[in-house]
């Protein structure tokens with residue numbers, strides 16, 4: 001309850017290990033994320049101190065950076081788990097799995113970019129047309145927003 005207790009006993013000189021808070025800080029995630037990754041099997045269950053605190057190996061920082069970077073590249077946590085798994089069993093000519101998945105992710109992202117460009121074009125038109133009321137727009141013939149169809153590009157081509 002007080003500050004007295006923390007100063008006592010082993011202030012844990014866990015030589016090479018990191019406490020949850022230290023690891024979370026070092027990797028730039030919050031401590032709940034560590035538990036979450038642990039439950040999802042991304043982060044190995046850590047050892048415990050006598051007091052029951054989790055102690056992570058120093059290389060857990062690098063692992064967390066890998067997980068975060070992969071997420072940033074658009075991989076879901078399930079996909080990250082599979083990539084890590086493939087990497088662990090990666091020997092000889094076995095694939096680490098990244099090539100194929102990165103190529104698939106690239107195609108997925110290209111499709112999303114194309115879709116976003118369609119959406120962007122529609123929004124530009126809506127802004128240019130002064131659209132200000134979705135309900136009114138929905139019944140207006142000259143509104144560029146595609147209420148009845150998704151064929152925005154077709155409409156734009158017709159208008160151009």
Ligand SMILES: [Zn+2]
Pocket residue numbers: 126129130131132137138140142143144145
């Ligand atoms: Zn409109």
